[in-house]
Amino acid sequence: MTPLGEVGHPRVAILTDETGWHTRKLREALRRRGFEGRCADLADCRFDTAAPYGLCIPGFGRRLPVAVIVRGIAGGTLEQITKRLGILHALREMGVPVYNDARAIERSVDKAMTSFLLARAGVATPQAWAAESEVEARRVLVREASAGRGLVLKPVFGSQGKGLVRVGLVEGQFVPLPDLKDFGRLAYLQRYVAQPARAGFDWRVLVVGGRAVAAMQRVSDHWVRNIAQGARSVAAPLTPALASLAEQASAALGMDYAGVDLLPDPEAPGGATVMEVNGVAAWRGLQKVTSVDIAQAIVDDLLARRLGLPLGPGLSTRAGS
Numbered sequence: 001m002t003p004l005g006e007v008g009h010p011r012v013a014i015l016t017d018e019t020g021w022h023t024r025k026l027r028e029a030l031r032r033r034g035f036e037g038r039c040a041d042l043a044d045c046r047f048d049t050a051a052p053y054g055l056c057i058p059g060f061g062r063r064l065p066v067a068v069i070v071r072g073i074a075g076g077t078l079e080q081i082t083k084r085l086g087i088l089h090a091l092r093e094m095g096v097p098v099y100n101d102a103r104a105i106e107r108s109v110d111k112a113m114t115s116f117l118l119a120r121a122g123v124a125t126p127q128a129w130a131a132e133s134e135v136e137a138r139r140v141l142v143r144e145a146s147a148g149r150g151l152v153l154k155p156v157f158g159s160q161g162k163g164l165v166r167v168g169l170v171e172g173q174f175v176p177l178p179d180l181k182d183f184g185r186l187a188y189l190q191r192y193v194a195q196p197a198r199a200g201f202d203w204r205v206l207v208v209g210g211r212a213v214a215a216m217q218r219v220s221d222h223w224v225r226n227i228a229q230g231a232r233s234v235a236a237p238l239t240p241a242l243a244s245l246a247e248q249a250s251a252a253l254g255m256d257y258a259g260v261d262l263l264p265d266p267e268a269p270g271g272a273t274v275m276e277v278n279g280v281a282a283w284r285g286l287q288k289v290t291s292v293d294i295a296q297a298i299v300d301d302l303l304a305r306r307l308g309l310p311l312g313p314g315l316s317t318r319a320g321s
């Protein structure tokens with residue numbers, strides 16, 4: 001008898017636009033627990049009201065996966081992304097655990113909503129604004145500059161540190177708002193949190209099942225410290241303050257697992273402030289600097305918490321414990 005009483009290995013869908021290191025790690029982790037991980041691209045998943053569940057997931061024939069891990073969603077038109085998220089919503093409606101749930105992914109992909117939810121939950125996060133009106137956005141720049149503060153203008157759906165611009169007060173000069181056409185005609189502004197220009201860092205903390213499992217510093221001379229922008233990952237202790245902040249941020253967005261970005265901020269109570277929360281987080285950089293098996297932590301949390309599978313002794317869902 002295999003888990004869940006199915007014949008053969010029950011199949012978990014790993015939804016991704018890119019197979020490689022992450023999907024291999026997830027498949028190995030699933031295999032260790034008696035499950036088969038099958039990759040499918042959300043772009044290739046279809047609605048078909050005549051199909052058994054109204055859905056076609058490549059590699060699953062007429063059946064539904066027992067669970068879904070969302071690993072990557074490719075960029076696309078508003079219509080395509082709506083359909084892809086629709087597939088995730090539909091899977092949830094059919095009773096399939098989706099890790100992270102579409103609602104959580106939507107919240108975290110939208111930086112304005114992330115700021116709103118973090119602030120509402122009382123989690124330290126830089127003050128932020130999102131306005132369609134350029135006049136209103138300029139007012140914020142001027143008001144903040146006159147108080148001696150600068151801002152970061154970010155693409156609201158951005159990732160990997162692409163397209164960020166410092167505006168308002170920057171190194172003593174006033175930098176005006178650029179044309180918002182490259183920003184989807186939306187100004188998402190966040191207060192700039194100053195860091196040392198050389199070898200400054202931010203933190204990435206991975207939270208799995210509500211618990212912070214590992215942390216790293218991303219070190220760079222550039223103020224945008226994403227690994228994709230050339231920052232180096234350096235091992236960092238997961239202090240109780242950092243863990244608690246990241247866990248609160250993950251909970252505020254309703255995440256099963258989350259990559260939480262934090263900046264050192266001496267003015268914040270825990271010494272750090274949450275910049276953003278990633279709902280489709282990569283962990284290759286983090287895996288290099290931690291002994292915790294991250295893919296196994298994710299898989300075990302999915303199986304235990306979302307599928308209710310009793311993991312035996314030694315198969316703790318608390319990675320590293």
Ligand SMILES: Nc1ncnc2c1ncn2[C@@H]1O[C@H](COP(=O)(O)OP(=O)(O)O)[C@@H](O)[C@H]1O
Nearest residue numbers: 158159160161162190191192193223224225276
């Ligand atoms: N408010 C800010 N103050 C200072 N640095 C910031 C701020 N926001 C972002 N950064 C820098 O830019 C990086 C990318 O910003 P982030 O909001 O995480 O967007 P992305 O989704 O592109 O990763 C951060 O990791 C940090 O190094």
Ligand SMILES: [Mg+2]
Nearest residue numbers: 160161261276
């Ligand atoms: Mg980030």
